[in-house]
Amino acid sequence: MNKLAQKVFNDLEKVRHEKPLVHNITNYVVMNNTANALLAIGASPVMAHATEEVADMVNIASALAVNIGTLSRHWVDAMSVAMKVAQDRGVPIVFDPVGAGATPYRNETCRKLLQEVPPTVLRGNPSEIMAVAGALEIDYKNKDNDIKTKGVDSTVQSNSAVTAAKELAKFLGCVVSVSGETDYIVDEEKVNEVHNGHEMMPLITGLGCTATSLTAAFAGVCESPYDAALDAMIIMGIAGEISAEDSIGPGTMQLEFIDALYTIDYEQVSLRIRVNNP
Amino acid sequence: MNKLAQKVFNDLEKVRHEKPLVHNITNYVVMNNTANALLAIGASPVMAHATEEVADMVNIASALAVNIGTLSRHWVDAMSVAMKVAQDRGVPIVFDPVGAGATPYRNETCRKLLQEVPPTVLRGNPSEIMAVAGALEIDYKNKDNDIKTKGVDSTVQSNSAVTAAKELAKFLGCVVSVSGETDYIVDEEKVNEVHNGHEMMPLITGLGCTATSLTAAFAGVCESPYDAALDAMIIMGIAGEISAEDSIGPGTMQLEFIDALYTIDYEQVSLRIRVNNP
Amino acid sequence: MNKLAQKVFNDLEKVRHEKPLVHNITNYVVMNNTANALLAIGASPVMAHATEEVADMVNIASALAVNIGTLSRHWVDAMSVAMKVAQDRGVPIVFDPVGAGATPYRNETCRKLLQEVPPTVLRGNPSEIMAVAGALEIDYKNKDNDIKTKGVDSTVQSNSAVTAAKELAKFLGCVVSVSGETDYIVDEEKVNEVHNGHEMMPLITGLGCTATSLTAAFAGVCESPYDAALDAMIIMGIAGEISAEDSIGPGTMQLEFIDALYTIDYEQVSLRIRVNNP
Numbered sequence: 001m002n003k004l005a006q007k008v009f010n011d012l013e014k015v016r017h018e019k020p021l022v023h024n025i026t027n028y029v030v031m032n033n034t035a036n037a038l039l040a041i042g043a044s045p046v047m048a049h050a051t052e053e054v055a056d057m058v059n060i061a062s063a064l065a066v067n068i069g070t071l072s073r074h075w076v077d078a079m080s081v082a083m084k085v086a087q088d089r090g091v092p093i094v095f096d097p098v099g100a101g102a103t104p105y106r107n108e109t110c111r112k113l114l115q116e117v118p119p120t121v122l123r124g125n126p127s128e129i130m131a132v133a134g135a136l137e138i139d140y141k142n143k144d145n146d147i148k149t150k151g152v153d154s155t156v157q158s159n160s161a162v163t164a165a166k167e168l169a170k171f172l173g174c175v176v177s178v179s180g181e182t183d184y185i186v187d188e189e190k191v192n193e194v195h196n197g198h199e200m201m202p203l204i205t206g207l208g209c210t211a212t213s214l215t216a217a218f219a220g221v222c223e224s225p226y227d228a229a230l231d232a233m234i235i236m237g238i239a240g241e242i243s244a245e246d247s248i249g250p251g252t253m254q255l256e257f258i259d260a261l262y263t264i265d266y267e268q269v270s271l272r273i274r275v276n277n278p
Numbered sequence: 279m280n281k282l283a284q285k286v287f288n289d290l291e292k293v294r295h296e297k298p299l300v301h302n303i304t305n306y307v308v309m310n311n312t313a314n315a316l317l318a319i320g321a322s323p324v325m326a327h328a329t330e331e332v333a334d335m336v337n338i339a340s341a342l343a344v345n346i347g348t349l350s351r352h353w354v355d356a357m358s359v360a361m362k363v364a365q366d367r368g369v370p371i372v373f374d375p376v377g378a379g380a381t382p383y384r385n386e387t388c389r390k391l392l393q394e395v396p397p398t399v400l401r402g403n404p405s406e407i408m409a410v411a412g413a414l415e416i417d418y419k420n421k422d423n424d425i426k427t428k429g430v431d432s433t434v435q436s437n438s439a440v441t442a443a444k445e446l447a448k449f450l451g452c453v454v455s456v457s458g459e460t461d462y463i464v465d466e467e468k469v470n471e472v473h474n475g476h477e478m479m480p481l482i483t484g485l486g487c488t489a490t491s492l493t494a495a496f497a498g499v500c501e502s503p504y505d506a507a508l509d510a511m512i513i514m515g516i517a518g519e520i521s522a523e524d525s526i527g528p529g530t531m532q533l534e535f536i537d538a539l540y541t542i543d544y545e546q547v548s549l550r551i552r553v554n555n556p
Numbered sequence: 557m558n559k560l561a562q563k564v565f566n567d568l569e570k571v572r573h574e575k576p577l578v579h580n581i582t583n584y585v586v587m588n589n590t591a592n593a594l595l596a597i598g599a600s601p602v603m604a605h606a607t608e609e610v611a612d613m614v615n616i617a618s619a620l621a622v623n624i625g626t627l628s629r630h631w632v633d634a635m636s637v638a639m640k641v642a643q644d645r646g647v648p649i650v651f652d653p654v655g656a657g658a659t660p661y662r663n664e665t666c667r668k669l670l671q672e673v674p675p676t677v678l679r680g681n682p683s684e685i686m687a688v689a690g691a692l693e694i695d696y697k698n699k700d701n702d703i704k705t706k707g708v709d710s711t712v713q714s715n716s717a718v719t720a721a722k723e724l725a726k727f728l729g730c731v732v733s734v735s736g737e738t739d740y741i742v743d744e745e746k747v748n749e750v751h752n753g754h755e756m757m758p759l760i761t762g763l764g765c766t767a768t769s770l771t772a773a774f775a776g777v778c779e780s781p782y783d784a785a786l787d788a789m790i791i792m793g794i795a796g797e798i799s800a801e802d803s804i805g806p807g808t809m810q811l812e813f814i815d816a817l818y819t820i821d822y823e824q825v826s827l828r829i830r831v832n833n834p
Contacts, residue, residue, distance in 0.1 A: 036807070259804045
């Protein structure tokens, strides 16, 4: 595990030194937190969504984070333009299908955008990942019969989500990061489980969106998108644990979390990291 | 008072256990705080404003909160669609006329939306409530002559607002929640005054908007919209008092307030509750 | 220096007592912080961006802050309308060219808006100020040959920015506030340097935008726009110093900063103020 801790910390130090510019087309709810989390980790955030400028912004960015949390037509148009330019220029794209499964419009938007340009990393919670698989008409359900009978709903759901994630990774040729109590980092060949994190994290709005943009920051400095996804979820989880220790509730924890991203050091990473199959 | 405290706390526990999905079409300034306040109280927030999806989102929601704080044409269109669907499906609507009275556009938007669909609860500060009454051409001024002469501006204003609120409650067939140093929960027949709260609360942006969305959360689990409005203002006020005690200024208080919503227990409610005519 | 400290504190007290209404057309990332900073300092914030209402809102405002951080077509239209009305009514305009230089769209928007209506105060970081000078085709580079050879990039850049600022002040007939480790308050005749501040401030998203809106608040109560720009940067810098002392990282500092704006007193101003050429 110490080897992995060293690798994760080295990547964090790369973010801190290279200060990758992360272009975010994200939702209104989380923009402030996302920008502060990126700054705290050492990256340089920019938010821009006008079709008139997204191509130019992607051109100077190290990574692109696209998040459909509060989508509307003009924003989707801009996401489409930005993702095409990013693909052309080799800029890594991290895509967050917020609320996929909640409305047909979200599903259709995911289908449209992901069929046009496959992302480098797809990051979502279990139900979002399954909804994206459904939107892309990927038949993952027949492939996990042995898993579906195993137990309680949440387990089933996570297992189903991992099955869906594997099929999505194959279909899109991307890494899929499934976040939850356990995070699963999935590509065509392997799955790593990240067990870091804290139960109060889901009570802070937009931490999933933060995970997406931190993944983009790591993707801006790492050769391997898989490593970027793994780094981000480990750092998120550890910062969550540290911040929960000094917090009474999710209010104060929100800012302790930003402080933890800013101060996190090698000792904390090496003592706390909990990854299966590293 | 203990009976009321028990009722309020039971409703809070209902929110915590049922986790009602509250669909918010609200303003850019407060989205983050609103989402965090809803999560802290145990509800499940979603923000969505595209006309392409608001009907589908209302369909799965327990309550709809509409807030015109940073309105523009497409958003007003979406509010109109969402309110009609909510009315059809019996989903309670809490409407917040932010800034009514400041510009003709805000007054016209209130008139248009409220004439199309009366809300379940209308929540605003005294001047907003009076502006809405004016926008709907409700003649409340002739009805409080004895009140208008009573004293200082703020008193007059609150009394005028209560008079306006009563007329609005009759005209729209809804509950009206007038917030200020004293909150007035008004329907056609009765008025309750909530005296909880703290003078630093108006220095935190968007606490009124939070009150609106918490009212929606309670409306999602309570039979009675009147009780929902009363619950929300009592819990807001008590959380404000608790958070002010440990805060130097409105900055730290902002997060202590979220923590207080998360940790508030029966003892705090029963010891602090201050309601007239309960 | 005590005379300046007294002047700055008197202006702060004016803001606290007159509570100027500051109309902000600003970006999605910072709206919440901006509103809270304005409330903390005693001003009254309003955010409104619909072309249907910006003229009416400017009419009741003491100052207008325009910030292009997350610009798009309809927002730029609204900025144009609002700035014209502000000019007609003598309402001071503070303009923040966020991200000028990053994309042609931002440069063109700055050129269009500033050519239509010169602002009262232009506030940006060194590269933004130089980008605005470039967008307006102001040839400032030939005028600082002796400076450009002096040393490290940042020095050159600040010096170049001050040269650009002087030319912009002449061309637009406005005050230019260049923020950075040292802030430069520039008009046609003079430059003051503000050395207050803390190195952690750039790690909090939107503090530049906050500076813009606080400048607007001071411009709403001061006769002299130059004094308003100077007041705002001194108060920002001192609040930054105070808040950094009790913070572990930029997360907690974000709220300590709001508290500091709320509690700042004459003693703190007089002990900490560091201005060259006052």
